[in-house]
Amino acid sequence: MKLRPQLNPLTQRQLERFRSLKRGYWSALTLVVIVVLSLGAELLVNSRALIVSYEGNWFFPTYGKYLPGSTFGLDYDYETNFRELENFFEQQPHNSNWVIMPLVPYNAFEVDLPASRYPPNAPSLNEKHYLGTDTTGRDVLARLVYGFRIAISFSLILLICNYTIGVALGCAMGFWGGAFDLFFQRVIEVWSNVPFLYVIMIIASVIIPNFWTLMIVMVIFGWMSMTWYMRTSTYKEKTRAYVLAARALGASNSRVIFSHILPNSISIIVTFVPFAIAGGITSLTALDYLGFGLPPPTPSWGELLSQGTSQLESPWLVTSVVGAMVAVLLMVTYVGEAVREAFDPKKFTYYE
Amino acid sequence: MHLRTKSNASTLIALITTLALTGCGENENSDPTNTPTAVVREIVSYPSGGILPSGLIWETNNEDPIFASPNAKPGGTFRTYVLAFPLTIRRVGPDSNGSFAGYTRAGFLQLVSLHPNTRKFIPTLATHWAFHEDGKTVYYRLHPEAKWSDGTPITADDYLYAIDFMRSKHIVAPWYNNHYTTQIVNIVKYDDYTISIEGGSPKPKDELLYEYSMGPVPRHFHVLDQNWVRENNWKIEPNNGPYQISRIEKGKYIEFTRKKDWWGNDLKYYRHRFNPERIRVRVIRDVNIALQHFFKGELDTFGGVLPEFWHDKFKGKDFDNGYIHKIWFYTDNPQPASGMWLNQADPILSDKKVRYGLAHAMNIDKVITTVLRSDYRRQNTHHEGYGDYSNRSIRARAFDLAKANMFLDEAGWTGRDDKGIRTKDQRALSLRVTYGQSHHTPRLVILREEAKKAGIDLTLQLLDSAVSFKQMLEKKHQIAWMGWSGGGLSPRYRQFYHSDNANKPQNNNLTNNAVAQMDTLIDRYRAATDKKDRVELAHRLEQMLHDTGAVIFTFNVPYTRDAYWRWMKLPEFTGTRVGGLFNPMGGQFWIDEQERQSVLDDTATPTAPVSILDTTYLSN
Numbered sequence: 001m002k003l004r005p006q007l008n009p010l011t012q013r014q015l016e017r018f019r020s021l022k023r024g025y026w027s028a029l030t031l032v033v034i035v036v037l038s039l040g041a042e043l044l045v046n047s048r049a050l051i052v053s054y055e056g057n058w059f060f061p062t063y064g065k066y067l068p069g070s071t072f073g074l075d076y077d078y079e080t081n082f083r084e085l086e087n088f089f090e091q092q093p094h095n096s097n098w099v100i101m102p103l104v105p106y107n108a109f110e111v112d113l114p115a116s117r118y119p120p121n122a123p124s125l126n127e128k129h130y131l132g133t134d135t136t137g138r139d140v141l142a143r144l145v146y147g148f149r150i151a152i153s154f155s156l157i158l159l160i161c162n163y164t165i166g167v168a169l170g171c172a173m174g175f176w177g178g179a180f181d182l183f184f185q186r187v188i189e190v191w192s193n194v195p196f197l198y199v200i201m202i203i204a205s206v207i208i209p210n211f212w213t214l215m216i217v218m219v220i221f222g223w224m225s226m227t228w229y230m231r232t233s234t235y236k237e238k239t240r241a242y243v244l245a246a247r248a249l250g251a252s253n254s255r256v257i258f259s260h261i262l263p264n265s266i267s268i269i270v271t272f273v274p275f276a277i278a279g280g281i282t283s284l285t286a287l288d289y290l291g292f293g294l295p296p297p298t299p300s301w302g303e304l305l306s307q308g309t310s311q312l313e314s315p316w317l318v319t320s321v322v323g324a325m326v327a328v329l330l331m332v333t334y335v336g337e338a339v340r341e342a343f344d345p346k347k348f349t350y351y352e
Numbered sequence: 353m354h355l356r357t358k359s360n361a362s363t364l365i366a367l368i369t370t371l372a373l374t375g376c377g378e379n380e381n382s383d384p385t386n387t388p389t390a391v392v393r394e395i396v397s398y399p400s401g402g403i404l405p406s407g408l409i410w411e412t413n414n415e416d417p418i419f420a421s422p423n424a425k426p427g428g429t430f431r432t433y434v435l436a437f438p439l440t441i442r443r444v445g446p447d448s449n450g451s452f453a454g455y456t457r458a459g460f461l462q463l464v465s466l467h468p469n470t471r472k473f474i475p476t477l478a479t480h481w482a483f484h485e486d487g488k489t490v491y492y493r494l495h496p497e498a499k500w501s502d503g504t505p506i507t508a509d510d511y512l513y514a515i516d517f518m519r520s521k522h523i524v525a526p527w528y529n530n531h532y533t534t535q536i537v538n539i540v541k542y543d544d545y546t547i548s549i550e551g552g553s554p555k556p557k558d559e560l561l562y563e564y565s566m567g568p569v570p571r572h573f574h575v576l577d578q579n580w581v582r583e584n585n586w587k588i589e590p591n592n593g594p595y596q597i598s599r600i601e602k603g604k605y606i607e608f609t610r611k612k613d614w615w616g617n618d619l620k621y622y623r624h625r626f627n628p629e630r631i632r633v634r635v636i637r638d639v640n641i642a643l644q645h646f647f648k649g650e651l652d653t654f655g656g657v658l659p660e661f662w663h664d665k666f667k668g669k670d671f672d673n674g675y676i677h678k679i680w681f682y683t684d685n686p687q688p689a690s691g692m693w694l695n696q697a698d699p700i701l702s703d704k705k706v707r708y709g710l711a712h713a714m715n716i717d718k719v720i721t722t723v724l725r726s727d728y729r730r731q732n733t734h735h736e737g738y739g740d741y742s743n744r745s746i747r748a749r750a751f752d753l754a755k756a757n758m759f760l761d762e763a764g765w766t767g768r769d770d771k772g773i774r775t776k777d778q779r780a781l782s783l784r785v786t787y788g789q790s791h792h793t794p795r796l797v798i799l800r801e802e803a804k805k806a807g808i809d810l811t812l813q814l815l816d817s818a819v820s821f822k823q824m825l826e827k828k829h830q831i832a833w834m835g836w837s838g839g840g841l842s843p844r845y846r847q848f849y850h851s852d853n854a855n856k857p858q859n860n861n862l863t864n865n866a867v868a869q870m871d872t873l874i875d876r877y878r879a880a881t882d883k884k885d886r887v888e889l890a891h892r893l894e895q896m897l898h899d900t901g902a903v904i905f906t907f908n909v910p911y912t913r914d915a916y917w918r919w920m921k922l923p924e925f926t927g928t929r930v931g932g933l934f935n936p937m938g939g940q941f942w943i944d945e946q947e948r949q950s951v952l953d954d955t956a957t958p959t960a961p962v963s964i965l966d967t968t969y970l971s972n
Contacts, residue, residue, distance in 0.1 A: 065770040066768075066770060066772035068768075068772065076753070076805070077757070078753075078804065078805035078807070079771075079772045079804070109797075109800075109801065111722075111798050111801050113722040118659075118663070119722065119723065119794075135660075136794035136797045136798065137722065137798075204816075205815060205816035205819045206819060208813050208814070208815070291790055291814075295812060295813065295814055296790075296793045296796075296797070296814055297797050297800070297812060310640055311660070
């Protein structure tokens with residue numbers, strides 16, 4: 001037994017090919033890094049300090065319970081403002097207390113409204129608002145980062161759900177064919193013609209959509225596209241000699257599907273993945289932009305975009321969110337192109 | 353009825369852009385005393401040729417000063433915009449209460465109207481009025497020259513028909529059906545130009561004129577049947593005001609033209625008003641795009657109540673060169689009541705201490721001084737701008753964490769969860785704020801962040817404005833963030849605070865307020881006809897309301913602000929107490945077309961920037 005699963009030589013060659021496509025490869029790496037970093041965003045962009053040393057005790061407020069100001073000798077019981085605490089400690093002479101703040105010392109919700117200036121405020125290194133503040137005085141970078149985390153997780157979960165349903169149903173349609181296939185073809189055709197945006201609008205006006213309700217609605221109206229590809233692919237694979245051989249050896253339906261047909265259709269699935277992710281991000285952003293997405297004050301790119309377009313006098317709003325969107329979508333597209341090229345059957349195929 | 357709509361129109365404009373507005377005009381809709389009567393016709397007896405009671409004292413008012421400028425020049429086209437094309441130009445029935453209603457309804461005058469400065473009644477379609485001693489009947493002498501736009505004279509029969517019309521099921525307008533059944537219960541014709549109108553209950557004289565005034569309906573025009581609503585969507589109904597619709601380009605614009613030989617042209621209070629020859633109302637679907645049209649000179653004025661427009665967007669060469677002027681004009685009229693309406697039927701909010709604590713945790717002042725740029729004023733009571741009726745001694749509960757903590761501790765919310773939110777019996781002090789205007793989110797975000805300091809978690813529920821209002825009317829909210837438009841001559845309490853309306857859906861008692869003592873006073877207030885008593889009762893009621901802590905009033909905007917091209921001319925006194933400087937249907941402004949040409953051709957001489965601040969009507 002080997003510890004590492006032996007990759008099929010075809011897959012190995014596809015991966016090598018992918019690695020050789022520099023643009024897509026580096027984009028993929030960057031994206032992975034960004035996603036991983038965003039999962040730990042609380043350590044990078046947060047109003048809670050990373051470490052506080054107060055009278056010999058160390059505190060790590062990032063993930064724990066809230067720490068009232070009185071913990072650190074301040075005169076209030078609500079959550080400590082660690083930025084003020086840092087200044088407070090620095091102003092006291094001969095003080096051994098210290099605070100380490102994250103890179104961006106703001107969270108995505110708090111409003112920072114300096115006296116005599118009205119939001120949105122321009123980017124400022126001094127105030128550590130590296131991309132400025134929005135119309136309510138919240139840090140744009142913090143909202144971008146947390147908005148990205150929500151958008152990418154939304155997109156990934158949506159992808160998994162859509163593909164699970166789409167692949168399963170498509171595969172079943174192709175495998176069994178006949179009346180089952182015909183029936184579901186018609187169902188999908190009808191279902192695809194439901195105007196998705198209107199449905200979302202109606203739902204959003206009646207209930208407050210949250211992350212999961214929005215997800216459910218998007219899955220209900222988004223699983224169809226994958227079925228067609230899987231159906232055709234299954235039809236094609238089903239008649240190949242190796243499937244017939246497996247059947248002749250007495251393989252069960254599930255064995256044929258899971259061990260033979262699905263692995264050989266994987267390239268189709270993989271090729272569509274990056275574009276589906278990009279689609280998920282853009283559709284969430286579009287819904288938020290239109291006001292039918294996640295409820296305020298959830299950090300969201302769409303909401304920031306709509307602020308930016310109505311506040312063109314404050315260009316940092318629109319440039320930062322458009323910049324971030326372009327960067328992420330471009331990278332996803334590069335990955336998609338590279339995957340498509342690497343998995344192109346015309347280059348590597350066992351069949352004539 | 354029309355009076356109410358008209359007085360709301362000015363606040364309406366401000367409201368649409370600034371404040372929570374949901375229940376304009378038809379507020380009384382839900383007053384349960386106004387249950388529609390099934391038998392409609394039997395109430396009406398249309399006796400004609402009757403004998404007027406003796407001893408009537410006919411009153412009129414030609415003494416008040418005029419509120420227009422003799423320098424005004426007629427002519428020119430006033431160009432303005434609406435955000436959506438109206439769904440109909442009918443003035444009653446389904447979809448007729450949209451933002452365009454102000455334009456169509458302004459074309460239909462009523463028996464009497466309010467002088468904008470003296471707030472006294474002035475003759476309009478009626479020349480004289482007299483009161484019956486029963487305290488609920490008013491007699492009117494109609495203006496003999498008043499005509500419909502097609503030339504037909506307006507006579508007593510048009511008023512009799514108005515009752516029939518407004519009570520008809522075919523117009524699909526329950527509010528009007530109800531109003532003309534329970535509020536206006538009878539009408540009598542004495543001759544072609546004398547009528548009397550009987551109201552549902554006795555009221556002080558000015559309230560009688562205000563509440564029971566009505567307008568005629570052109571009986572020669574309407575065919576009342578089940579098709580009325582559909583067939584009248586785009587039919588131009590003859591009206592009696594100075595303007596009539598002259599052109600409809602569906603989806604693009606609607607144009608009004610001044611009637612050349614309008615019957616009211618030479619009447620004292622109408623001279624030098626209604627100056628533009630044409631009014632063109634374009635559809636521009638986005639405010640920011642409309643602003644660009646304004647900057648190009650394609651719109652004549654632009655509203656600037658919203659701080660970001662006034663401070664940030666009203667800038668540029670044309671402002672610096674004095675081509676576009678800015679004006680900030682304080683008004684003095686009933687203010688809308690905007691605030692957070694706490695549902696006292698909610699298990700958390702049923703505790704008065706929680707309501708007090710919540711009020712002290714709302715940092716309204718911070719909202720005003722930050723995102724609202726100190727342009728708005730804190731609202732202290734429900735009824736501000738009602739003259740003597742307003743109780744000015746009450747101050748809203750200020751942001752004070754010590755007090756908030758004290759009240760919440762006393763209420764037993766002493767625990768804290770991981771996020772610092774207060775808890776009681778394992779339940780977090782989390783309250784949902786329902787609202788319908790996305791541009792109010794920044795205000796609520798600030799309140800939410802500040803409330804956390806007192807251990808209160810506010811969740812924001814932004815819904816479509818119609819849906820949010822429905823949810824509030826059905827009392828499904830915890831905290832309703834909304835505003836009632838102001839209006840009327842005196843405060844209204846019953847619909848908002850009487851226990852008859854509490855814990856029942858579809859009425860305006862959003863707080864589910866049910867205080868026996870208040871009920872008594874409200875009933876006394878409604879029955880009182882002496883102004884002194886009413887004022888005293890109003891003050892006491894306002895204090896009791898404050899003591900319940902059921903509403904946290906937020907802010908009001910007692911002014912109008914506009915940017916306007918300098919070819920738009922205002923009278924030397926600038927505007928009237930109620931504002932509406934550039935109200936196209938009733939304003940006092942005029943247009944200098946020559947100046948427009950020279951400014952647009954770039955041949956005009958630049959001047960220093962002009963920004964006017966008018967505090968004539970600034971009250972405390």
